Amino acid sequence: MKNIILITLLSLSSPFWRGAYAQYNLVVNPSFEDTVSCPNSYYQVTRAVGWNIPLFFSTADYLNSCNTIGNVDIPKNFFGYELAHTGNAYAGVITYAVFQNGQILNYREYIQGTLTDSLTAGVNYFVRWYVSAGDSCNYVCNNIGIYFSQNEIHDTCPTMCNLQYLPQIENPSTNNLNSRNGWTEISGFYTAIGGEKYIIIGNFRDTTNTIATYTGWSSIPDSIFPNREYSYYYVDDILITPHDSLTSIKESEYPVSLTITPNPFYGLIYIESKNYLIEDVSLIDVFGRSVFRKNNIKKRKEEINVLEIPKGLYFLNIKTNKTIINHKVIKN
Numbered sequence: 001m002k003n004i005i006l007i008t009l010l011s012l013s014s015p016f017w018r019g020a021y022a023q024y025n026l027v028v029n030p031s032f033e034d035t036v037s038c039p040n041s042y043y044q045v046t047r048a049v050g051w052n053i054p055l056f057f058s059t060a061d062y063l064n065s066c067n068t069i070g071n072v073d074i075p076k077n078f079f080g081y082e083l084a085h086t087g088n089a090y091a092g093v094i095t096y097a098v099f100q101n102g103q104i105l106n107y108r109e110y111i112q113g114t115l116t117d118s119l120t121a122g123v124n125y126f127v128r129w130y131v132s133a134g135d136s137c138n139y140v141c142n143n144i145g146i147y148f149s150q151n152e153i154h155d156t157c158p159t160m161c162n163l164q165y166l167p168q169i170e171n172p173s174t175n176n177l178n179s180r181n182g183w184t185e186i187s188g189f190y191t192a193i194g195g196e197k198y199i200i201i202g203n204f205r206d207t208t209n210t211i212a213t214y215t216g217w218s219s220i221p222d223s224i225f226p227n228r229e230y231s232y233y234y235v236d237d238i239l240i241t242p243h244d245s246l247t248s249i250k251e252s253e254y255p256v257s258l259t260i261t262p263n264p265f266y267g268l269i270y271i272e273s274k275n276y277l278i279e280d281v282s283l284i285d286v287f288g289r290s291v292f293r294k295n296n297i298k299k300r301k302e303e304i305n306v307l308e309i310p311k312g313l314y315f316l317n318i319k320t321n322k323t324i325i326n327h328k329v330i331k332n
Contacts, residue, residue: 025239025240025241026115026116026117026119026125026240026241027050027113027115027116027199027238027239027240028049028050028113028114028115028116029048029049029050029051029113030237030238030239031084031085031086031087031089031090031236031237031238032048032051032062032064032087032089032090032091032236033086033087033088033089034048034049034050035047035048035049035064035066035089036048036049038064038066038067039061039062039063039064039066039067039072040067040069040072041069041071041072042059042061042071042072042078043059043060043061044061044062044072045060045061045062045091045111046062047062048062048089048091050113050114051091051111051112051113051114052111052112052152053109053110053111053112054110054111054112054152054153054154054155054163054200055108055109055110055153055155055156055157055161055163056154056155056156056157057156057157057160058107058108058109058110058160059109060091060092060093060109060110060111061079061091061092061093062089062091062092063077063079063089063090063091063092063234064088064089065084065088065089066088074088074089074090078136079092079134079135079136079137079232079234080133080134080135080136080137080180080232081135082132082134082135082180082181082183082234084236085130085132085183085236085237086236086237089236090234090235090236091111091234091235091236092134092232092233092234092235093108093109093110093111093201093202093232093233093235094107094108094109094230094231094232095108095109095141095143095144095202095203095210095231095232095233096139096141096143096203096207096210096212096230096231097229097230097231098139098229098230105160105207106160106161106162106206106207107160107230108160108161108162108163108202108203108204109202110163110200110201110202111200111201111202111235112152112153112198112199112200113198113199113200113201113238114152114197114198115196115197115198115199115240117197118150118194118195118196118197119148119192119194119195119196119197120192120194120242121192121193121194121195122191122192122194123191123192123242123243124189124190124191124192124242124243125189125190125191125192125240125241125242125243126187126189126239126240126241126242126243126315126326127146127169127187127188127189127190127239127240128185128186128187128188128237128238128239128317129146129185129186129187129201129235129236129237129238129239130183130184130185130186130235130236130237131144131177131183131184131186131233131234131235131236132179132180132182132183132184132233132234132236133177133178133179133180133231133232133233133234134180134231134232134233134234135180135181135217135218136217136218136228137215137217137218137228137230137231137232138214138215138216138217138218138228138229138230139212139213139214139215139229139230139231140176140177140178140212140213140215140231141177141203141210141211141212141213141231142171142173142175142176142177142211143170143171143203143204143205143209143210143211144170144171144177144186144201144202144203144233145167145168145169145170145171145201145202145203145204146167146168146169146170146199146200146201147163147165147166147167147168147199147200147204148168148190148192148196148198148199149165149196149197149198149199149200150195150196150197150198151197151198152197152198153165153198153200162203162204162205162206163200163202163204164204165200165204166204167200167204168190169186169188169189169190170204171186172289173211175290177233178213178215180217182295182296183236183237183295185282185290185293187284187289187290189243199238199240201235201238212231239324241326257273257274257275258271258272258273258274258318258320258325259271259272260316260327260329263329263330264329264330264331264332265306265329265330265331265332266307266331266332267305267306267307268303268304268305268306268307269303269304269306269316269329270301270302270303271301271302271303271304271318272300272301272302273300273301273320274300275322276300276320276321276322276323277297277298277299277300277320277321278297278298278299278300278301278302278318278319278320279295279296279297279298279319279320279321280293280294280295280296280297280317280318280319281293281294281297281302281304281316281317281318281319282294282316282317283304283306283309283314283315283316283317283329284314284315284317285309285312285313285314285315291306291309291314292304292306292309298321306331309331310331311331311332312330312331313328313329313330314328314329314330314331315327315328315329316328316329
């Protein structure tokens with residue numbers, strides 16, 4: 001294998017690149033940028049193209065910088081302050097809630113998205129998304145996952161409930177979702193049974209099996225959930241792509257060169273971009289676990305030290321100020 005990998009990316013200004021990227025990521029409107037109309041209040045995730053609410057009596061929010069009132073604006077909104085992970089929009093869901101008198105509820109919020117094409121039986125897909133805790137809320141909760149469905153779901157419950165489905169990918173309990181400044185990655189792999197066309201994101205566990213931690217971040221009264229006694233998460237940048245496509249980016253006449261050396265590597269990986277700033281770097285093992293992550297780099301060159309990780313195949317994820325690159329690397 002060559003010691004230097006040259007990855008040639010497609011220019012974001014090229015129409016060919018936009019088409020290629022739509023095939024690369026199977027999620028319709030993965031960062032909620034495309035709008036039916038600008039949100040002007042809560043519970044309007046259906047104003048993001050390709051997204052809706054799968055549970056009646058449950059609400060989910062659409063937050064976009066186009067909002068000028070401030071309640072569902074970005075970066076400052078009713079639930080806290082957070083820049084989008086990508087672009088100018090994201091969704092938001094409650095994953096745990098309590099009433100003022102201490103009564104625990106099974107109230108949950110979910111978002112349902114559409115895929116550009118049905119999944120193929122037996123194909124292994126890489127799945128990744130990002131969350132950030134709402135910093136005006138008094139709880140954080142590690143329980144959130146993705147459920148793949150062949151049919152669009154529209155469930156009901158008499159009062160408040162969690163959806164009765166088992167998510168195929170769930171955030172591991174060791175990946176703490178307690179950051180309210182910046183985004184936390186959740187990732188994994190899913191082997192399709194075939195025909196899945198929809199995804200649902202939220203907490204599928206009932207309250208008995210949900211682990212929530214009190215933060216005391218807010219004392220602002222709220223007429224629905226007094227003192228904001230709930231956990232709330234912004235959701236952005238959902239990626240679903242065939243495992244084998246992680247290196248299937250083609251060459252074009254609009255090159256953006258990035259080098260990764262060496263490959264195979266022994267402990268250090270050197271990354272250099274000639275055109276864009278490297279912002280975030282993460283390394284994921286074959287089980288979908290993040291073994292290294294570094295954010296807010298904002299440089300054209302970066303060195304990562306992963307001497308302690310076991311030998312084997314990994315997936316290197318590099319986010320620049322213009323695009324996201326995924327590539328296979330091997331540790332010897």
